[in-house]
Amino acid sequence: MLQNEGLRQVHAMLVPEQEQGTQSSEFIPHLFYSLYQIRKDPSNANQLENSTGFIRHRLKNCKSLIANNEECRNLLSKSAEEWQEHIRSREKELMVKRKMLDDLGKRLEQLKTP
Structure with missing residues (x-):
């Protein structure tokens, strides 16, 4: 929606x-x-x-x-080109955040294993 x-x-x-x-x-x-x-x-x-x-x-x-x-x-x-650039920028931000979450998940897994 x-x-x-x-x-x-x-x-x-x-x-x-x-x-x-x-x-x-x-x-x-x-x-x-x-x-x-x-x-x-x-x-x-x-x-x-x-x-x-x-x-x-x-x-x-x-x-x-x-x-x-x-x-x-x-x-x-905004023009179509401006929206495309905005979308690319947001996708890059999301990729960075996803990588940070993946790294954090790996660290947590390492802390769990004895």
């Missing part, structure tokens, strides 16, 4: 959980279906308005949630 409350709310808005046996309308499939309908009949203005209304409403709410949450803005402000 997402640790950031703001991102958790955005996720819940875009991918709502199934409610007691009723099928919810997930955002991404709805988006693709709307685009398909628009492409199939681009001249139908009512269909365009109906198809995009749901999408605009969800995106507007997500934008508002993100704008009002500083932690969300900080998380989403």
Whole structure:
């Protein structure tokens, strides 16, 4: 589960959980279906308005949630390259910590054996 409350709310808005046996309308499939309908009949203005209304409403709410949450803005402000570098850095830190724990475990085993 997402640790950031703001991102958790955005996720819940875009991918709502199934409610007691009723099928919810997930955002991404709805988006693709709307685009398909628009492409199939681009001249139908009512269909365009109906198809995009749901999408605009969800995106507007997500934008508002993100704008009002500083932690969300900080998380989403990094580029893909910056995140890759951050991940590499964290992996290096974890490897160092794992090695320290392994070394500590070996020392404890040596102390146990007479």
